[in-house]
Amino acid sequence: MTTALPGLAPTPATTARDPLLDGLRTVALARVLLWHALAWAWLSWVFPAMPVMFFLAGSLLATSLGRGGRGVWWRTTLRRARRLLVPFWLFGAAVLVTTVLTAHRTGEDVALGGTWRWVLPLLPPLGAEGQQGWLTSHLWYVSDYLWLVVLSPLVLRCARRPATTAVLALTGLAVLELGPGVGLPTLTGLPRTGVGDALCYGLFAVLGAAWARSAALPARRVLVVLAVTGVGGALALSTVVPLDRGSLNSSWLLLALAALGWLAALGLVQGPLRRSSARVAPFLRGVTARAVTVYLWHPAAIVLARTAVDEVLPQASAWTVVPLVVGGSLALTVVAVLAVGWVEDLAGGRPPRWWPVGAARPARLPVLLPVALVPVGAGCLALAVAFTGGPSRSLLAIPGPSDRSALAQSAFDVVADPGAVLPTRAAPLAELPAEDLQRTLDDWVARTEGIDAASVGVASGAALWDVVWEGTSSVELGTGLPAGEPVLAASLTKGVTAALVLQEATRGTLDLDAPVPDLDGVPAGAAVTPRQLLHHAGGLPQYTEAPGFEPDRLWSPAELVTLSLQAPPLFTPGTQVSYSNSGFLWLGLLLEHVTGQSYADLVDERVAGPLGLTTMTVEQREVPGWVGFSSGGIVASPGDLARWQGALFSSDLVLTPQARTALVDLQPLGNGLGVWPSCPCGTDPAGQRWAAGWGQSVNAGGAFAFPAEHVAVMGYLQPEGDRALEVAADLATTLATVLPGRAGGA
Structure with a gap:
């Protein structure tokens, strides 16, 4: 008898649909919308939305493929791809219209790269720069899901041994994320993203497939252990693995552990959850039938809602903005569902309806098309106005929906x-x-x-x-x-530090492309060059995000650089850009090492004095949790x-x-x-x-x-x-x- 991990008991074969599945998908979509609208880091810990989405996708694929029959894989692949791609193509047409309208308003050329990706999104489609990823960066899920469909036979094979698959996937993620910290080679860019997605989300697709084919659950005590060790392990590792803005989504390893714990916890209370879901089963079935539409269109709804709130209430408090933005985003997403959701019916070979469940009669295309053009056309025009009017104050506070790029x-x-x-x-x-x-x-x-x-x-x-x-x-x-x-120059100090480093390079006292030498108080062994540090390409995490940082104590520059060097690097030095105060503190220590002078004296003798900048000095006061020095200490x-x-x-x-x-x-990183x-x-x-x-x-x-x-x-x-x-x-x-x-x- 096969045992699925972490194990929600499947519905008996006589039941047409499991309301628990529809309920989980609805909650996952709601959490995705909230995350994209608010970007509150704690939301990423509350419910592992994307692992759950892939868990459900794996379950659905296993059920479809398990019905047997010759050629079932081809039929299932084509059917699932059609259900995904037809709504995706419609959304892509709307993005193109928005891009053309935006370009017309700005007088610029239309820029929408990688056209083939909008036809067959085996790689995530690319959008216009001015859209800041709000219409395209979430489409990574479309690409990953398409690969899942294509590789479904491999998923089913792995589902025969879910525990082994889980161990191997978690080990692979640990090597991918923690390996560079102990000297192992690392992947960067698209290969790293592909491997990370395959190991993390592929794992949950395998677990979903195993769950669909299983007839038994692990014992409750096993589920309890999985729940505690999964979530607890993620929390413990978060003190070692740097998380961007504290978000669990920035680490595949931690996300996988937390999601395993969550799914085990759901397995413990599956009975009450299933009974609760059954009470609103028609609504949940409707959301499931429109899940692709909700996912594709909700970021556009967020852009319009946030822009409108910022325009009408520019000085409103968060207590006012949050409910208005969330409510507006939800309302506009519902408009999108009613306007174009029926395309999912056509893609699935069903009669098109405004809402897919209940007593509503099928509608005719001559009625659906012109009615849909009105809200879609108005939305494209409104988005073009929003993007050319400059990003809203609220949107600037959060990255694009699923932003994965450094620069x-x-x-x-x-x-x-x-x-x-x-x-x-x-x-x-x-x-x-x-x-x-x-x-x-x-x-x-x-x-x-x-x-x-x-x-x-x-x-x-x-x-x-x-x-x-x-x-x-x-x-x-x-x-x-x-x-x-005089005012605090803060990070404008970095330009002064860069000039001093270049002066020393001109004098021949340091090599911009040789590893930073051993310095007093800073551990050796990090093969990072001054040029990489100047480019913010050294891979050092911010010291405030490094394990062991205490915001209430006084630190020296060497101590903070050491903290950052002891943390796992964010990437292989020289391959990406990630803004780093730690890197410029390290450059200041390097300057003092090669010149034998203090950083303050260097600024006075080589910058302030020759240029007659009488108010420029380096601040000497000590502040808990912060060191200005060569990263942000100049006053002028x-x-x-x-x-x-x-x-x-x-x-x-x-x-x-x-x-x-x-x-x-x-060249090559896009900054000086x-x-x-x-x-x-x-x-x-x-x-x-x-x-x-x-x-x-x-x-x-x-x-x-x-x-x-x-x-x-x-x-x-x-x-x-x-x-x-x-x-x-x-x-x-x-x-x-x-x-x-x-x-x-x-």
């Missing part, structure tokens, strides 16, 4: 000569138009929601404009931002920070021309050495990537330089937070437009 590259896909796009100025301005800049700043703050005060510096060579704007609410906030007052006025930002990209007092070329080299590109950007006819501006946004604003125009802008904004970070680049670009000689300027 998007499509911003550089358009081939263009920067000279045809960017105005140039032969030399810095002799003076700045103070009245025009002040008026532009006043207008910008007045129309920018969520910003109450700004201390701004604009520099062009020796010309400097340093001014403050405070709104009526800034007095209540107690901002007190006098013009020229906005004016001095603007002058520094401009000098970094144009003055030989900072870097040689060769070093400046290395600073802004966008400690600085970030600001669009418009693209690729010139020779294949070289370029960007209009360079700099960085921080929690209280940001600084950007426009080298071709000899101008730099730094804005310190209040209140600090996501909104200040979001609008910093727009402030810099807006102020730069009023300078004489620039397109659109006076």
